Amino acid sequence: MRFDTKLAVLLRDDLQTWQRLNVTAFLVSGIPSRHPEVIGEPYADADGTAYLPMFRQPVLVFEAAKERLTAAYERALARGLEVAVFTADLFTTGNDDDNRAAVAAVPREALDLVGIAVYGPRNAVDRSLKGARMHP
Template sequence: METEHEPVRFDSRIAVLLRADLARWQRLNVTAFLVSGLGTRIPEVIGEPYTDADDTAYLPMFRQPVLVFEGTKEVLTAAHTRAVGRELPVAVFTSDLFATGNDRDNRAAVRAVRRADLDLVGMAVYGPRNAVDKVLKGARMHP
């Protein structure tokens, strides 16, 4: 029997992997963009709306933690290959997106480059914990 005070355990994992050489503002920007796509395609990652004691309504958020990792360009490329190979939901952010200013241009920038040639600076992945852990092999928790 589950109680309100027992820790909640998740069989799935939401993870962001960032290239270690990004500037601080880039890390924050890339993370925000990457996780924004997960709730639209995977509704079960979204929890219930929040309210405060005055009944002010707030938007729902992810129902579980988002783990943020970092790695070299090579680690990121390998993780992307593994995630795509496992058919896990993946969001990508390439270096080209720093020069664009809207969704249309972002999508065009990614579309213009073959998968093997993407200059990835970040990715988000969702899936079973063990599968995501294998995808992230070689990455380390973001400091």
């Protein structure tokens, strides 16, 4: 199935494995609050055990060097796409309030990005992430 929208995560390529997983989970967590249509129906197994719903479309994960990540971030914003950010400072905080304060304390051009999530029309997301490679 081909979707009109794309949900993608771009991670800095120098992150440790645990950081990549943590950043990805945090970055995609806000998308359903703004776009509930990205969530499918709840799951159930053959025994009737109920499970939470998940995204109805794939989440594509990419990686790139810091400079390419920053360029993709700027292109996504210029295209009016919705972007979630995770900065290096967030590895030292322990809660949502401190996370928001850490981002708010830094001007946009000085954010030390380690990952972004981008959601929007498929072609615009593709153009924003141009040059990034699929995460291995």
